[in-house]
Amino acid sequence: NAGVTQTPKFQVLKTGQSMTLQCAQDMNHNSMYWYRQDPGMGLRLIYYSASEGTTDKGEVPNGYNVSRLNKREFSLRLESAAPSQTSVYFCASILAGARNEQYFGPGTRLTVT
């Protein structure tokens, strides 16, 4: 099992450019999440997908869109990147069940200039 994979690992964008961050899990998990991590801020939830076909906003959704393509894949799109979106992005997934831990991908380091 690869667990949770994310592509790309690093990306530099210019202000106004768009891009999609990809996330896939091979653990047959139901719920998937996108977080951003900024220095001194911990991890903040951007969007999540409780199950295939559903998506919901988290704490900081502005400037992002998501797609739950199928049970395995959950992508995060920046339509018009801004310097404030410079961050490390983590995807996570969980098997249904409140006691279960989230499994995290390795992260994508995004810089917007």
Added chain:
Amino acid sequence: AQKVTQAQTEISVVEKEDVTLDCVYETRDTTYYLFWYKQPPSGELVFLIRRNSFDEQNEISGRYSWNFQKSTSSFNFTITASQVVDSAVYFCALRGIGDSGAGSYQLTFGKGTKLSVIP
């Protein structure tokens, strides 16, 4: 609303010292889960432990131990005889089982404590 506070932003200790990382939480839910994650310098997030709100037993795993006290809403993490490999950012997180959307299983994270163990 849920909140997790890790008041210690950064801690430095000398190798072999013991160190305790504090975590205080707020939730209105009567059923909830608490988690600790480790983020080493390589950047990945590693799950360490979970605890549910009905289980106040302390847990020990090797050099790691966790003290859960409902009365003070705290879930503190102690590393005994610290080692350089313990240098990392440690996150405490909370999942309340209340009015979250069904199946959301969201986590609320603290801001993390950066631990540096000096040889």
